Amino acid sequence: METGRKICLLLILLSLILALLPLTSNRSFTAKPHALLAGVLSNETSLSVDQVAEYIVKEDSTIQLIDLRMPEEFRKQTIPGAVNIPYTDLISKDPDIWLGNKDTKSIFYSDNDPEQSFALVYAKGLGYNNSFVMSGGAGEWVRTIMETRFTGERITARENALFETRRRAGEMYTTLNSLPDSLKAGFLESRKFSAKKLDGGCE
Amino acid sequence: MAPLSSYFIFPEWLNMLTAFLIGTAFGFALEQAGFSSSRKLAGMFYGYDTTVLKVFFTAAIVALIGSQFLGYLGILNLNQVYVNEFYVASSIIGGVIMGAGFIMGGFCPGTGLSALSIGKIDAMVFVAGGFAGAFLFTETYPLIEKLATSGYRGPVKINESIGLSPGLFTLLLTVAAAGMFLVAEIAERKFARPEITSEL
Amino acid sequence: MKLLKQYWIVLAIFILIIVLVLIRTFSTGNFRYDAVKWAEPSATGSNIIYEAQLDSMSGNKLLIDLGAEPVSDSRFSDITVKMEPGSILDKQNIKLIRKNRGPVILYSDNTSEAAKIWMILSEMGVKGLYILSDDGGNK
Numbered sequence: 001m002e003t004g005r006k007i008c009l010l011l012i013l014l015s016l017i018l019a020l021l022p023l024t025s026n027r028s029f030t031a032k033p034h035a036l037l038a039g040v041l042s043n044e045t046s047l048s049v050d051q052v053a054e055y056i057v058k059e060d061s062t063i064q065l066i067d068l069r070m071p072e073e074f075r076k077q078t079i080p081g082a083v084n085i086p087y088t089d090l091i092s093k094d095p096d097i098w099l100g101n102k103d104t105k106s107i108f109y110s111d112n113d114p115e116q117s118f119a120l121v122y123a124k125g126l127g128y129n130n131s132f133v134m135s136g137g138a139g140e141w142v143r144t145i146m147e148t149r150f151t152g153e154r155i156t157a158r159e160n161a162l163f164e165t166r167r168r169a170g171e172m173y174t175t176l177n178s179l180p181d182s183l184k185a186g187f188l189e190s191r192k193f194s195a196k197k198l199d200g201g202c203e
Numbered sequence: 204m205a206p207l208s209s210y211f212i213f214p215e216w217l218n219m220l221t222a223f224l225i226g227t228a229f230g231f232a233l234e235q236a237g238f239s240s241s242r243k244l245a246g247m248f249y250g251y252d253t254t255v256l257k258v259f260f261t262a263a264i265v266a267l268i269g270s271q272f273l274g275y276l277g278i279l280n281l282n283q284v285y286v287n288e289f290y291v292a293s294s295i296i297g298g299v300i301m302g303a304g305f306i307m308g309g310f311c312p313g314t315g316l317s318a319l320s321i322g323k324i325d326a327m328v329f330v331a332g333g334f335a336g337a338f339l340f341t342e343t344y345p346l347i348e349k350l351a352t353s354g355y356r357g358p359v360k361i362n363e364s365i366g367l368s369p370g371l372f373t374l375l376l377t378v379a380a381a382g383m384f385l386v387a388e389i390a391e392r393k394f395a396r397p398e399i400t401s402e403l
Numbered sequence: 404m405k406l407l408k409q410y411w412i413v414l415a416i417f418i419l420i421i422v423l424v425l426i427r428t429f430s431t432g433n434f435r436y437d438a439v440k441w442a443e444p445s446a447t448g449s450n451i452i453y454e455a456q457l458d459s460m461s462g463n464k465l466l467i468d469l470g471a472e473p474v475s476d477s478r479f480s481d482i483t484v485k486m487e488p489g490s491i492l493d494k495q496n497i498k499l500i501r502k503n504r505g506p507v508i509l510y511s512d513n514t515s516e517a518a519k520i521w522m523i524l525s526e527m528g529v530k531g532l533y534i535l536s537d538d539g540g541n542k
Binding site for chain 3 (some may be wrong): 022032039087120
Binding site for chain 2 (some may be wrong): 004008014018019021023027030078096103
């Protein structure tokens with residue numbers, strides 16, 4: 001009985017503390033500030049447009065290209081293989097459904113730089129270490145893949161491979177974005193995420 | 204940050220071993236609380252023995268408070284903790300069936316197994332009945348599937364659906380629990396029966 | 404006194420938990436609880452300001468120059484402090500930022516750097532933190 005009373009009292013006191021704390025069901029950063037800073041400032045988290053183009057041309061399934069722009073902009077111009085997660089959704093919803101697969105590289109891009117950098121730090125801060133940005137964003141993609149042409153006199157093997165990758169990526173980009181709206185919408189819908197459910201237990 | 208399974212892929216044998224150890228601890232706790240006695244368990248419904256209420260409610264409150272603190276201190280990631288999915292019809296019908304079975308048989312599934320382990324024959328029959336019921340459910344599932352999956356609400360949490368913060372909800376639940384324990388003690392005095400365990 | 408002796412264990416556990424909670428709540432070298440709350444200004448865009456808005460901001464402005472190129476406008480030289488991006492979390496720099504009673508504005512010719520540092524500092528609980536964007540600059 002005495003023990004019972006003590007336990008009761010302790011539990012009530014502890015729940016009083018809890019009632020005063022600003023608890024929410026939202027997540028907190030698990031990374032340490034110094035480590036996170038060093039990680040995001042290094043070049044390791046930034047992938048060039050050419051690197052991304054190579055992944056796309058090879059249809060590499062270990063990467064996941066995430067377009068942070070609003071749905072209307074995504075529907076107008078889409079990089080093949082990208083899924084649309086508007087930045088506001090990434091912040092307000094539980095990102096685990098999109099970023100939870102540890103074996104997949106998540107590559108963020110947007111058309112203005114602050115947004116993709118915010119997303120990178122946010123994702124890495126929450127513990128999703130396999131997060132990257134496409135340096136330069138969607139604008140750089142268009143400038144590099146769609147608009148650059150080889151202008152020298154002689155081409156080396158490496159340059160040839162590079163321009164060939166760009167050409168194929170550009171072709172995939174053009175094909176996708178020139179689909180009639182209905183077909184394109186259908187294709188993009190099929191690429192949408194379905195929420196990842198945790199396997200349940202019973203009692 | 205826990206759960207550790209979000210960082211490491213544990214081998215199957217380790218998962219099984221952990222489950223075994225937790226199960227052992229749970230069975231030990233049930234047995235030492237006297238839950239192998241069907242009279243003690245049924246006493247919850249007649250009012251003369253409210254141990255079941257106190258033990259299980261205290262366990263729930265300790266888990267609730269503990270997990271909230273661990274979440275706040277950054278030791279446990281509460282978003283990774285599984286939340287049961289809520290089907291309204293299943294919960295109500297299943298609750299009625301289980302309640303009836305509990306008071307008639309004097310056991311619930313977990314305590315039935317702990318009583319079985321000390322050799323009680325009524326527990327053996329009870330557990331066999333439980334298996335039969337589960338088997339019947341799976342065999343007739345196509346017929347009752349619609350009912351079993353109706354009223355799906357998803358993995359809801361009470362505090363979210365009534366719009367309270369987790370901390371405030373915890374406080375209210377703890378105070379409610381303390382109140383219920385007080386009522387339980389009054390009931391025990393009112394519905395007291397002569398102690399029968401010394402006869403066994 | 405007798406009551407205290409009886410309930411000493413309750414008191415001990417209670418005080419221990421309070422101490423842990425206070426340490427977690429007021430620790431400045433760590434990220435704050437609730438990542439969403441501190442990231443919100445980046446979702447609404449309210450953390451980006453332009454040079455024209457600088458004059459109208461109240462309070463002690465502190466402009467932090469993170470980039471290789473200095474801030475173009477010499478008007479702001481007296482409120483500007485130069486910091487290396489990698490050293491922003493050093494003790495004296497963080498102290499300067501937290502002590503400032505007014506808006507802290509990050510500036511870099513490399514917008515992504517400023518953005519990354521904004522997110523880290525905001526998540527550490529720094530309020531009134533902004534990024535200075537070039538007016539009509541290349542984005």
